[in-house]
Amino acid sequence: MNSQNVFDTAGPDGDRLATLAWLLFGGGLILFVAVLGFLLVALYGAARVRRTLGNPRFIVAGGIVMPVVVLTALLLHTLGLARALGLPMPGGEPPLRIEVIGHQFWWEVRYPGTLPGGGIVTANEIRIPTGRDVVLEVTASDVIHSLWIPALHGKIDMIPGLVNRRTIRADRPGAMRGQCTEFCGTQHALMAFMVVAETPPAYEAWLDRQRLPAATPPQHEMGRAVFAAAGCGGCHAVRGTEWDARIGPDLTALGGRLTIGAGTLPMNEGTIAGWIAGAQDLKPGNRMPSFANALDGPELRAVSAWLESLK
Amino acid sequence: MGVAASLLGIVIWALHFGLVYGGQALACEVGRPSIVMPLVIGASVVALALLLVLAVVARRSRGGFLGGLAVGIAAFSALAVVWEAAPVLALPAC
Amino acid sequence: MRRFTIIAALLLMGCGEDPVPTIAGGDAAEGRRIVAAQGCTACHVVPGSGAPQGHAGPSLQGFARRGYVAGVLPNTPDNLIRFLRDPAAIAPRTAMPAPALDDAQLRHVAAFLVTLR
Amino acid sequence: MTPTQALPNPLPRPEGELEALEEVWKRPRGWRFVTVVNNNWIGVLYLGTAGLFCVFAVILSLLMRAQLTVGGNDILEAGTYNQVFTVHGTAMMFLFAVPAVEALGVYLLPAMLAARDLPFPRLSAYAFWAYAIGGFFFFLSLFWGVAPDGGWFMYPPLTGKEYSPGINADFWLLGIGFIEISAIAGAIEIIVGVLRNRPPGMTLGRMPIFAWAMLVFAVMIVFAFPAVILATILLELERAFDWPFFLSARGGDPLLWQHLFWFFGHPEVYIIFLPAAGAVSMIVPAMAGTRLVGYGLVATALVATGFLSFGLWVHHMYATGIPSLSLAFFSAASFAVAVPTGVQVFAWIATLASGRPRMEVPMLFVIGFLFIFVLGGLTGVMVAVVPFDWQAHDTYFIVAHLHYVLIGGMVFPLLAGLYYWAPLASGGGLRYGRWVFWLLFGGVNLTFFPMHVAGLMGMPRRVWTYPEGMGLELWNILSTIGAGVSALGIVLLIADLAKNFRMSSGGTDSNPHKAGSLEWLPQGNYNTRSIPLITSRDPLWDQPGLAAQVEAGQHFLPGTVSGRRETLVTSAVDAAPQYIAIVPGPGWAHVIAAVGTAGFFLALTVQWVMISAAFGAVALAAVLYWLWTGTDLGPVRGPADIGGGYTLPLYVTGRDNLGWWAVVVLMLVDGTVFGCVAFTHIFLWLSNGPESWPPSGTTLPGLMAPAISAALVAASAAVVMLSDAVLKRGGRWAVAALLLVALALLGAGMGLDLQALWEAGVRPTAHAFGASLYANQFWQLLHLGIIAVMAMYVVARIAAGLVGAVRRVSFDVVRLFWFYVVGQALAGLALTHLFPRGAGVA
Incomplete structure (x- = not known):
């Protein structure tokens, strides 16, 4: 699940890029061996062969003709590939649109049109259906970030004031890791996310769950009260409650996500508690304060239990 | 002939590069993608013709070392011009 | 080579002086894996695992030498497992939520913890 | 030509001629040594300082390797790590690589061109001191925790005031100020020197390839550095006065910075590589004992690399969302620049094949260079392929690639050059070369090859840690071990220098490698006793007895005609003698000016405006004093006979004057900055x-x-x-x-x-x-x-x-x-x- 390997692909474009990489490595290896072979012959070869290599025509053949032929072929191949990468899936549904906004140091993910007059908002996790083109519309709220899901496609930068698009498609269900690849400040290293590809019915079911507002059964009333008293709603939104701030991630379905802290830790009640208590220990420099001094033990357990129950 | 001729190849390449890159960016910005292909091909044909003339003149003038340098630079420039123009045949303008 | 063997043997004997404690049905290696997968480092410094390391809870460095679990129960394997199963039942004011682990997993975790000397 | 026939000057030479020459070119002694301006001394100081800064930056890289040995390590915390990698990159590019190759040029060119000195010795001395002082403070900023932490590429808005409120970013922006100044000062010196200070008869077609490489290098600085000069000015204006160039909310564009920065930054790689390639083109023929095969092709390739490299800056911006057709233009341009590099590689192989290569230490480093650099070049072609780069970009694959290119393409040739040219500067040669080579060759490959794999397994650049479970552990451990091995090599190299390098001008055997180029003529502080008449590309091979003739004073200008330091000025293409330029000797003005310049920028960084202004005034006053006393001396005496039937003036005005040429180069710099203003x-x-x-x-x-x-x-x-x-x-x-x-x-x-x-x-x-x-x-x-x-x-x-x-x-x-x-x-x-x-x- 933690794989971020370029060759561990999950979709057609990822496959194409992996194939391209192998092609380049193969070609590069041949050229490397050839050049070193020439060098060895030049140093230790038979006198007759060395005389051939010592001719200026050898420079023209090896230094001009060979690279021109090889690189022209590579250029044509690349151009063909560049076309293929942009093509929509033949006969497929219209692409699904998902907006991803980079923040220092987390990802806001929006699904426009999934709710009347808006869409569900999650964080640090992109859920997509398999077998369908998905257009990621990416931008950033503060500094430049870059979105990279090596299993599916290459990077696309998230630049404030600019919306970039990258079309991805997963063929097979599964979870894969992605990460920010443009240096974005102190905790650039801890700005990861998960992509979960699911079969279309499973995806629809997930979407339906996400559409529901947050519920607070009686056993979690205390957690909700702690959330209110600690001022968490000053930064976070929980749909179905009075809190609608957009500074930090939307917590409506926090417990259903795979990680907390943008890929820093696995998601469970314990790590939620640890994150709330010591966000600055776990990821120094991120914008969430540590609440260890503000909450006592039972309060911390109550609020993390409530948040964990939101799925 | 001489130093100026050698530098001329560079100038032709630079103008071609600026025109192709800048022209494409401008055409896309103002919403006229259709002019990109004729612009790039036209500029490339003109650049290649100029480079050819330059190389022929430099060769005929027996400019010695600098003449050879002029021909070589024209050749490298021509290669760059051809390669840089090639993508316009394969990719959408904007 | 022979000198090497002797040194190695001495080193092994050194380890042997302090028998590695065990808990029936618990596998320390598996426990270490669970601790990592569960993200216990969110609150505890765990020897041998890297950042991120939280300080909301006590460090687990030298846990096996600690006298009490949560300052309440004598540090025996059974008490440790009891505490891990539901910390608040033992220490009502604790900040530690109950880990979502079954009994077998808790045994592994405990087996790992008692190796931390 | 027989030794006695048709030489410019007859024997015997007048009594006292050599003594007068030696007296004029005497090196200042004792504490006055800091006033030295001679390029062969400044060159060594320059190289030594660059080497020292390199060692500092290497120490930082060892810290990073230690931190990354295992995932989740905590030797360096995130904020410190970011400062460390920023300073490492910035120092290696600005404080080591460019100054080191510039220093090599400043040191070697007068000797290779048999010039007494380059035309503006005080300018290069000033550039050196400004760089040395500024560089030291740049490193010191780490100890105060105010070192820049936005990466050596300094992308806004991260480096803007809102996200980098401290003075860290200002340290970068102003700290780079004096590097820019010294780079451009050096470029002016080298362009004018190569074009106008060649010995009579050394036409452009007979110049040593190293001089070609330095000429292209300097011209590239003229056109590349202005972009980063303007970029730093704009970002500093935004930070200090809130002028929104890069803030999208107020009409700015963060990509503007990237265009300007990479318009400098990509040619920068070739600015670093070309002089090193030029050095290799000198070492290979000497080690093979034969002429460089394809001289014309290599010279053409150097020029072509120089200009084509300006067409691929977007190469670094493939993921910024630029339309795919534009990306393809730049991809093709990146391919085009690979061809002239291939020409050079094959020219070296052809030269080795046509001679009898001796496996001495410089040759080992050349072979190591070819191995590492060809690998780096091939991965360079890979990342020029847009879709592949989308995967490789900003991962450790790129870290591996760029270190292969820069260490292979610059450090190994530099070390080859160090071992090759050491006898020129030091009485004895260096001794531990073979050990240094094998430790570095093994260490560098062990450090950086695994990074290709780590990158493809998903390790991004500029991360202070990585999680377990991504399969990165093995590759990072190997890299750290490799870094340790390389460090041993560097320690041994330092030991070799400390033990065996003794600065002196020339040893007993003036041509230990039996090379063909002029730097192997007998040398004094004034370089060669007389300035030779050149009739071939490899004068020491083709003009028998040249060393003895030159030493005896049988060639041009065998003494001093004005009683001052002089150098012969020749025409740019044909190297026909034109006039004798008087060049300045030791003095304090340029040292004070350098202190003032460095102080100006440093005080500005910490916002001591008044102190900064005072430093600026001191610098200006010193520069004016130096110009007043050192330039435009006028016709101090009438035309003088330099031999060979040439009677040359000591003072010319108008287009032949060296100062005129310097201003023309400066205008090109200025004009390019203005071009960047228009581009903005x-x-x-x-x-x-x-x-x-x-x-x-x-x-x-x-x-x-x-x-x-x-x-x-x-x-x-x-x-x-x-x-x-x-x-x-x-x-x-x-x-x-x-x-x-x-x-x-x-x-x-x-x-x-x-x-x-x-x-x-x-x-x-x-x-x-x-x-x-x-x-x-x-x-x-x-x-x-x-x-x-x-x-x-x-x-x-x-x-x-x-x-x-x-x-x-x-x-x-x-x-x-x-x-x-x-x-x-x-x-x-x-x-x-x-x-x-x-x-x-x-």
């Missing part, structure tokens, strides 16, 4: 869209005011022309008065434009439109200030009787620059007032 304006216009440029609510002043401004500015040039005519007829006070009038006209023209813009309500802080216009104003007013200083300087010299109808180099230089400033001002007016108006396209 046009780029932001494109990025905002024509309809919001100017933004609604902002209007430009009417055309009347700029028209008057243009007329005043143009009139200023006309008055300068008039003053030239008056000077020719021997006028003195009238010239001074006319210059002051011209200055007033220029000032009035520029002031009027500024006032009109302000009164029309355009403000630099409101929107990028205003910021861009005021950036143009800033650049023009900076030139007004420079012209004001220049004009007052000439007026003062007129008053002192140091400028007249004959002695007029100062005047000519100022006049030339004045015309440039006027032309630039007119272009600036057109950019401000005509461009957006005329651009109602679509």
